[in-house]
Amino acid sequence: MRQFVAPFIRYLEEEKNLSASTVSSYQRDLGPFMEFLEQQDLVEPDKVSRALLVMFISRLKQDGKAPATITRSVVTLRSFFHFLVRDGVLSHNPALLLDMPRQDKKLPVVLTTEEMEQLLKAPDLSTVQGSRDRAMLELLYASGIRVTELVSLNDENVRLDLKYVHCRAADGKERIVPIGGAAVYWIQQYEQEARPKLVQRQEVQTDPALFLNMNGKRMSRQGFWKLLKKYAADAGINKEITPHTLRHTFAVHMLDRGADIRSVQELLGNSDHGEPLLYRHVPRPSMKEVYDRYHPRAGMYAPNSHE
Template sequence: MDEIIKDYLHFLLIERGLSGNTIKSYHQDLEEFANYLSNKSINNLNDVNSLIILDYMKSMKEHGKARNSIIRFISTMRKFFKYLLRFHYIKNDPMVKIDTPKQAQHFPSVLTIKEVDKLLSVPNTNDKYGIRDRAIFEVMYATGLRVSEMVHLKMDNLHLEMGIIQTLGKGDKERIIPIGTQAIKWINFYISNSRSKLLKNRRSDYLFLNAHGSGLSRQSIWQKIKRYVSLAGIKKDVTPHTLRHSFATHILENGADLRIVQELLGHSDISTTQIYTHISHEHLNKSFNKYHPRA
């Protein structure tokens, strides 16, 4: 099973051209399922039937796996067993009898403008790390970049004199994003006062650096946000993606067209962007209920 999974992941990388993060998710699902089969003493993939799949899904639920994680598992298995059938590892596909549960509707957490201002004001900007962190948060909120796009942002992606930056999003799709004056100010301040101190005579193409002069990881940005959110006294569950959600919601609330938001976020399908209209409607309802005398 380990060798088959390894071959399949190689197939996804070479033949399908999937991203590293997507392949990592597939690997996790397949590895956990392989462990389950091993514990049940099932060593032949031809012995896997729909009842075994359903039993595993039941155990996932009992172990507290979210509905969307189970849906992702089913998607992974559908593709995996199609691959096995195509290359004659199995005779029958057990996934044909498995229905996909309806996806749980999840509205992402969003910060208010006041909360964003509070978060941005927390880093100590008399310190090289604080200057860097303030610049990171300013750019994330100003552009709606994914955290993976942030950590891969390079110096030659900046075109600050034109007020734009370049980024490579999902599927290696390039997009050009306008960036506001506040974020430009903090990028320039970071480059002038902090980046060279972090480099310490080394070289790096990446814009945002760690204490060793190398590019930051997604985990390190996640940890920084958690720490600063706590210091700001914000009680919401905030992740790097929360700043992206807040960016999209706030520009919609201020009158931006949904198609523009789709372009800025790099969504291939506008239905992905439409979740933000629900958040904006919720905001409108709250405002109406609070301020209208007949509400």
């Protein structure tokens, strides 16, 4: 079975066009499954039954794996066997009817407006790193984009004159997202003063990434997460926050100020398949209009005098 893993990974990268982190997750999830099959002396794909897959999922539960981890494993198995059917290795997908484990839905962590302001002010603006980090925090809060979308941005993807970013999600979907005056200001500061200094640290100055690490290379998701934790601690925020916290905070602050949920979903790039059909005929203002009206920092064009 292991001989099919490498072609599957290439399929995810080249045809599905998934991000490196997502592909890595799929590959990591397949490891325990391959070990399980070898323990069962199974090497042929057509010998894998739904009952065997249920046994593997039960093993994960016995090992104390979290429901989210098990759910991710089921998704990986469905995709892997779909690939084998697609390539004619199998005639059917044995993982198609696997049940997803029930998960207790936790309310997302959301920052208050005051906490968000403190977080934004945490970076030391007298340093190159601080200028970059302020721009990243402002952009995440201004746009609600995912951290993977943030670190994937190239310099050309941001149009400050038109106040929008052109981002691409892990699934390959692209969208245009409006940003406000505060984010425009801090990105300008970073691009004019800090980014050129980071570019100089590159061995070959060709990396188009908007946000560079201190070695002049593209900022990673893990690198940003470490910075976020540091700034949350510096700001005295006693909450378990992640990069996704800023996405939730963006959405909640927009809704609290009166934006309608469908417009916020559209800004986030979320599907609205669960939306009641009776609302689909209701005309909505443009995303830019909604954004400018309801985002707390949309109309800011310069920092407060004390920053």
